[in-house]
Amino acid sequence: MSETNELYQQVILDHNRKPRNFKVLDHPTREQMGHNPLCGDELTVYLELEGDLSKEITFQGSGCAISKASASMMTVAVKGKTLAEAEILFEEFHRMVKGELDPETSPNHLGRLTILAGVREFPARVKCASLSWHTLHAALEGKTDPLLIKE
Amino acid sequence: MLSFVIDEIHPHDIGTILDQEGVAIRAGHHCAQPAMKFFGVPATARASFAFYNTKAEVDALVAAIAKVKQVFEI
Numbered sequence: 001m002s003e004t005n006e007l008y009q010q011v012i013l014d015h016n017r018k019p020r021n022f023k024v025l026d027h028p029t030r031e032q033m034g035h036n037p038l039c040g041d042e043l044t045v046y047l048e049l050e051g052d053l054s055k056e057i058t059f060q061g062s063g064c065a066i067s068k069a070s071a072s073m074m075t076v077a078v079k080g081k082t083l084a085e086a087e088i089l090f091e092e093f094h095r096m097v098k099g100e101l102d103p104e105t106s107p108n109h110l111g112r113l114t115i116l117a118g119v120r121e122f123p124a125r126v127k128c129a130s131l132s133w134h135t136l137h138a139a140l141e142g143k144t145d146p147l148l149i150k151e
Numbered sequence: 152m153l154s155f156v157i158d159e160i161h162p163h164d165i166g167t168i169l170d171q172e173g174v175a176i177r178a179g180h181h182c183a184q185p186a187m188k189f190f191g192v193p194a195t196a197r198a199s200f201a202f203y204n205t206k207a208e209v210d211a212l213v214a215a216i217a218k219v220k221q222v223f224e225i
Contacts, residue, residue, distance in 0.1 A: 004167075013223065039163060039194070040179070063161065063193075064162075064163040122167060125163070
């Protein structure tokens with residue numbers, strides 16, 4: 001597979017075209033905005049907690065195909081998980097897109113999120129894939145100020 | 152200089168695929184956020200031409216843009 005096709009796989013194009021959980025939550029427990037001023041991508045992650053469980057997780061925003069697909073896939077992966085499990089997914093995903101964790105050889109919990117592993121070949125696009133995850137991470141930490149990504 | 156957009160494809164996705172096809176352009180807001188706001192776009196793709204560019208390179212750009220549309224199936 002060429003690097004272009006490795007990056008823009010059907011699953012990613014589908015999530016870009018029809019993002020899942022793409023809506024505002026009326027009464028979120030946590031609401032966090034993430035913004036990358038260098039490229040203009042911005043999104044808001046809404047989280048409804050039930051005890052330690054993420055009962056609902058949705059997002060709204062605009063950006064490139066990679067950032068939108070990554071955010072969409074993140075909501076699918078995190079919904080129903082505990083906060084500790086979501087934090088583990090954040091750590092593993094972040095390491096995967098930076099090329100520090102090879103999902104083929106290292107045990108991980110990423111499941112379908114490994115479809116985004118091709119991003120590691122495109123250093124300029126790593127921040128697109130990780131914006132939603134950094135935003136979720138800030139929400140999990142209980143931050144409220146808008147998150148600015150400049151990496 | 153040619154600033155352009157393709158409906159439903161973000162300029163950064165255009166830039167990445169063009170790069171893979173060997174065509175270097177700039178994508179983003181080009182330090183001109185008020186102009187982007189005026190035109191109602193998040194960013195644009197921008198190809199710049201100089202005296203040393205050949206017709207073959209322009210053809211390569213056109214072919215690469217066709218590849219972008221093929222990848223995104225539009």
